[in-house]
Structures are given as C-alpha cells and as structure tokens.
Amino acid sequence: MKINLKSMKMMNKRMILRYLIENGAASRMEVSRFTKLTPSTISRIVSELSSENLVEEIGYSDKSQIGRKPVNVSVTKRFLSSIIFNVGVEQTTVAIGFFDKSIKEIKRFSTVNLESFISTVNDTLENIKERYPLNHELTSIVFAFPGIVNAQNATVIYAPNLNWRNLNLRDVIKYGYRIIADNEANLSVLAESISSEDAKKSENIFFLYVSQGIGGGAMINHQILRGSGFAGAEIGHTVVEAKSDIKCHCGNYGCLERYASLILPVIEYEKNGRRLDGKTYTEKFKTLAELYAKQDKVARASLEGFIQYLSIGLINIINTFNPEIIIIGGGFNKIWKYFGKELYRRISDRAMPGVIDNVIFRDTIFETIEAPVSGANVLAIEMLINNLD
Template structure:
C-alpha cells in the first residue's frame, strides 16, 4: 500500500511538471489543449491549473475565439516575474549581464570587457550583481545566477574543466561565486555556450521541431558544438561531447589553445581568420574580434579580394569539419551558430551542396545546413534563462 501511495505521488508530481512545462513553453494554451496534449482528465487539469494560480505561477490571459459551437476557451500563461534569474553570457572578450524571466523574456542590464583573470572577473561581476540586487524590487523571486561559458563545464557539479581561450581551469564555480555573493543566496547554474544556444533555438525556432538528430556548430574566437540525439542534448560522459573545434585537420598545423596542432578552430574560427586578414591587408574596424569579423564580412560583400580569399579559405575548412561531423554523427541538420549567424545567407546552400558531395552518400543525403536565427548573445542569454527556469520547475513544482 505504501508503494502504491508513493507511486501515485510520483505520478502526480510528474503530471504537474508536464502541465507546467506546457504552460511555460506554449503561451496562451487552454485547459482543453492541456488535456488533449497530456491525456489527463479535464478535471485533473483544472485542479492542477488552480493550484498553479494560487501559487502565483500561472494566470488567465483572456479568451480564445472558438471556431466551433460552445464556450470559448480561457488562455493560460506563466506570470513573468514569478521567477527571475541573473544571466551571465561570458565571452572571451565581452560579458553580457542580464535578467531572465519565467516567460523566457530576457532583459540586458549591462556589458563589460571580460577580465583575463578569473578572480578579477568574479570581483567585477560581484560588484555589478550586488549593486543591482540591493536595489531590485523583486529580489525575493530571484532564484539563480545562470552562466553561459566558452568551454567544458560539468553542469551537475558547476565545475569548470577548461575555458581554453581564457586559460581558466579546474574551478569550482558554485563555491567561488558564493564566496563573493553568498548574501544573495542564489543558486549557481552553468553550461556550455553551444549547448545553451541549441536549447534556445529548439525553444524559439519552429524549423527544428521535426528534427531529433542534429548538430549546432558554434563559431566564435574558437569553435564549439552541441549534439542533439533522439530529441535530447547529448552531453557525453564528462560533458565534453560536441567539441568539434578540436578535431584535427592538419597534424602539422598551427598550435591550438588545447595544446594540439591543426585543430579545426585554428583554421575556421573567427580569430585566426581576422588575424590572417589584418596580417595581409589593413586593420579591420572593431573593438574586438567579433566586431572585426563583421567588418570582414562587410568587406567580403563589397568585393574586397583579400576578404574573399580569407573567407573562402574559412569556408573550405568548414566543409572539411562539417563533412567529418556528417560522417560521424549522421545528423538531420547542422546549424551554424554563434558568429555563424552573421555569415552571408548564401553560405548555407553553398556549404550544404559541397558537404553532400564530400560526405558519405548516406550521411549527406537529406542533410540540411541552417543558419541560426539568434545572434551569439541572444542565443546564450535565452539558453541560460531556459536552464534557470528548468531548475525552478524541478525544484518548485511538486
């Protein structure tokens, strides 16, 4: 009897989480649609929704106009400020600090140059969050600090294995943050920037809805990646799955941040492409490599021969890397994200055609190469918010 009671209780919690996730992710959903989507009895849905409203998590937002005889259905949505998280998109050169909300809206607070040392970064971040937190009117609903990081992160233990372009290794992030921001009593969450960007695209981009197998190629100062397998993120045994930037392309090539030679990111990341152009030509406009890469793309579009030469070489190396990914993982799609969002639109069809010629027939057939719909910061901020609100759901929906 005890086992039966426990199983019923677990089933009830599972049902509540399922319903809450649907309300979170499908704005203006109705009770009828919730019942149809979950298979739960309408009376059960009504009880669950009523409890969420009493907790201050869900609200009724109006009526859906009915296309059939009968009553119009009431729309439901989460209450935006029922849960709030600080979002930290840590880039190699620039960091964005923002707020994320339960409805997955994001508000940028400020940005600052990323300090080279971890201790100085933490002090800078702590000063900004402490000041904001003291003045924040809804700080009692703030649940977490959610980090997007450019490297290999143990999500479970909030442990930084390696942020190679910053030289940060072996850091217990939760403990470090709580040493300087313990008074906030906020949970610390962290994940890789490519993984969070893939989460964001899957949430916001309906094009990805039919796909269960894919790869998100994150282009920035280095190259990262995230794997979608059977509809879920595949993280690997130690959270390093998807590090496509460190596949070896040229064993005698340039030294990589990882210590190897000739990795894909030494040939096709934006930093070496920008550096090579400036060595051969003139200085590019911009305060950092991201801005300079956008300037390089502008010159490419204007017909600058050196820009065309540099970006053509980048494209050649991307074809090699993507072909390897296609042969190894056989994804349904590969998305160019991070600074891939800024690549010329025609590149997706060009790369797709070239990869299909180079890859195994079975791997290339049906492969779609897509460009991300969010830029390097929008995707990491939204992904960080999704991570925070998943944490909120797991902790609070019982």
C-alpha cells in the same frame, strides 16, 4: 519510476506547466483538451501552481464560444526565472529571463580576467537584485562558458581560450540562489531544440559554435551529448592538419579552431596595415563578410582558409554524428548566409554519396538574443520543473 498517486500528480503538474510555458496563456478548458485531464484536475493543479507563484490569471480568452468568456491562465512574470551570464572570450553578456521564455539583455562587459570577472558578476547581481524581483526557490543564476563544464556541479573544468580551469562557480559566487553552468554550444542546441520548428521535429541536431574558438553542441535522440568527462562534441579540438606545428590552447596541434575561428581571417586581412571597422573580432569579421559579399579580392583571399577548414569541420560533423540539421552560430550569426553556397560546394566534394542529401544547414534563428542566453533560461526553467514537489 514507480507510478503512484503522488508521482502521477507530479507528472500532471509538470505537463500543465510545460504546456503553458511552450504555448503561452490558455484557458483551463484548452489545457484540459490538450492534456486530456479532467477540468476539475486542471483547476486543482492550477490553484496549486498559483499558490506557488508559478501561474496567474491574466484577462479573458479570445477563443470564446457563446456565453461567458473563459479566464486565461499564464505562467507568472512576477519573478525572474534566471539571471544569465554568457561568458565570451572578449565580452560577457548579462541578461534576465522569465518563465514565459522571454529574455531581456541588461548589459555587456569586457571579460578581461578571472578576478575582475568575478567582481563584476557580484556587482551586477547586487544591482539586479535591487531592480528586479528574485525568488530563492525559483530564480537561477546561469553561466554559459566556452569550454568544458561539469554541468552537475557548476564547475568550469577547462576554458582553453580564457585559460580558466577548475573554477567552481558555487565557491566564488556567494549568492543564495541556484547556480548553474554549462557549455555555450550545449545551451545553444538546447535553445534551438525548443524554439525552432525544424529542430523541434528532429532527433539529431548539431550546433557549430564559431567565435574566437569553436565549440560543438550535439543533441542525439533529443539528449545533449555531454560525454563522460563533459567534453562531448568538442569539434573545435578535432585535428584538421595532422602535421601542423600550430599549437592549440588545449595542448594539441592542428585543431580546427586554430584554422576556422573568426579571428584568423581578420588577422590575415589586417596584416599589411589595413583596418576593418569594428571594436571586437566579431564586429571586424562582420565587416569582412560584407567585403566578401562585394567580391573584394583581399577579403576573399583572407577568408579562403576559414571557408576551407570550416567545410572540413562540417564534413567531420556529418560523418561523426549524422545529424538532420547543422546549425551554425556564435559570434557572427550569418555564416551560412554569406558563405553557405561555397561551404556546401566544398562539403559536397568530400561527402560520401547520399549522406548530405537530407542534412539541413542553416544559421541560428537567434540574432538579437544570443543562442546560449536563450538556452540558459530554458535550462533554468527545466531545472525548476524537474525540482517541483
């Protein structure tokens, strides 16, 4: 980029906004110390951001020295930064996001089929518009999908477990706001890279998204690996059984997601008339994990394949991406807590010498707020910052 006065000013503006988003309210002096910009430059840019409704003054700083307390500046909560639809095979979560990265879940609805989904989305948007402040320039509508998504033009290329293809959201959601779509695992790895201390410091992170299917989000050298056809890191569709005749929704045979999703162990447990508590597969899987922890024999047998194939998926991730951290999450966010010990034992048996010593395995830090929901808001904020003029 050619550095001229205008682009320099823009870089400073973005830097100040990013500082306030990441660190919360701060006085102009604190921002100046961090950014190394002069107090007068900070004041000028803050006034500009304030006139654009992006920041506002809120109260006084506690970190005061003697004398007059400095005024704190914060990103505004006057408008939503995002309205989020985290689309799952069974259920869709609706949430709203703000510029300070806070999120509020609004509701959940059954995803059912494409027609009813689009109609529920439009009704929900109408409802949110009446209850919350939106801004045509600042608010984005973000969709997270289990599948291959062209993030540049908000098109679902193929969502295998929903059997939706070539769905351009900008064609079906007629709303005067920016519409963004991305893959749920990509958004999850983005959320972790901004929010968790170990991931912030890492260059290479992998998010293994386990739900009704299996997705992958790889962040390599701080960049999401989307691939040239947006199918990068689709670990769920790597083959783990070469001679398998189990056909996957993707068209291939023997894919990881046909062996290690949350569904199979539930079906296995329930096949002889037994029932697990819970309405969805995710809820039932949680019950099953608790039985596993209590050494229940049937639960252990039902989960054997899941653990075995998941450990193979993990070793494939290690040998392909060599990440510093592998984060597991999705439908049930405590897989490593319940099965980590056993998974690690099996990974160790197959790993090349020295390769897994420095790899951190853990569950996602996101529990109450789903990781793709948080990532969707981060993406909306990023887009907003990048589109500033």
